[in-house]
Amino acid sequence: MTQAARTRPAPIPDAANEDLREAGDAPSPMDQGDAAEAPSYDLIELLFFAYRDFVADPDRILAEYGFGRAHHRVLHFVDRHPGLTIAELLDILRITKQSLNRVLKELIEQGYIAQRTGTSDRRHRLLTCTPDGRALAQRLAGVQGERVRRALAEAGPALRDPASRFLLAMIEPEERPAVSRLIAGGGPDSKVKP
Amino acid sequence: MTQAARTRPAPIPDAANEDLREAGDAPSPMDQGDAAEAPSYDLIELLFFAYRDFVADPDRILAEYGFGRAHHRVLHFVDRHPGLTIAELLDILRITKQSLNRVLKELIEQGYIAQRTGTSDRRHRLLTCTPDGRALAQRLAGVQGERVRRALAEAGPALRDPASRFLLAMIEPEERPAVSRLIAGGGPDSKVKP
């Protein structure tokens, strides 16, 4: 078998072994000056685990194509916002143009993304998905959407709005308007938002 | 200036340029067989942006120490669960022991994490934070906790519970009990959970 994370009989350890008790045994309240509030370890760790599983689904599919997460992100945002320029993509992904270029080039060469020259500004490269690219992007969004759908079905559809609001509030305040616009602009009405 | 993501005057592009309209202009409903439900693009993208900002805070601090995210994760879980063994850590992080070993070795060499041999099973290596490691772990948890605190303060403290439940539901079903136990076992009562 592979050496990845051992045999992994049980997913996550119980952390309930004899030895564990003899250890320093967990972070007590600590010397928090006075008013210091303890961090929300539960939400911090839930975010970690939720995200870990959230990206695991696409990873499996991407591997079939020889792509990685970087390709996924590019494909996703181009699919959602056809006509996106390089600069806009860079601002969304927060990577260097060299990093972007490597994966973008692969996606273009392999026929998942197409480039056109902007008409009003011919320096721009307008990115769109080819039918293949669109299909892959939607397959990826499909598995992620399915996880969200299942989560809401199990934990209650009423959680949809609170979850959205919490996640938005977790975003850097100055970015929130832009993110909101970006998300809102994904629908059939697109990003026409002057 | 650096070449990272251009000058970035505005954080995220408006995606509202002339050219964008001439583009294919956004994924319409599409030919979803019939009952196919559209993925929750809003939650999918919010999770992406929220996580991006969520890890950006620690990243800045870690850079001061010459550490990366991998070190953070190890330090975090060892701090929260002193006495953790290598195998348990591997199951939490889902990486190979070779990957873990590289960062763990650095953390040990530089005096942030200590190892002891298990008493009941002397094959185990029980990991704990040194005072320095504990300080760093808590500084990192501090900035992440502060983001959570601020989010809840701004969007409403009532969101805490729904957000938790949503995130837990996003986790792979078989993992949820283990994650719940792990999270619950982080307090002063530790993971004593037989």
Add this chain to the structure above:
DNA sequence: CATTTATGTCAGTCTTGTTGACATATCTCA
């Protein structure tokens, strides 16, 4: 005592991020 388990380690590869330096085409403004 043979086997399994927990850990450590060497060596090589891949993806994805980084810097720095330049090149080219196009737009904008004086």
Add this chain to the structure above:
DNA sequence: TGAGATATGTCAACAAGACTGACATAAATG
């Protein structure tokens, strides 16, 4: 028109952090 700014492309080198495969050791277990 011509200078400078802007959008993009590209070369080269490097680093972090993941992976695989192979093998070594110590300790527990039946």
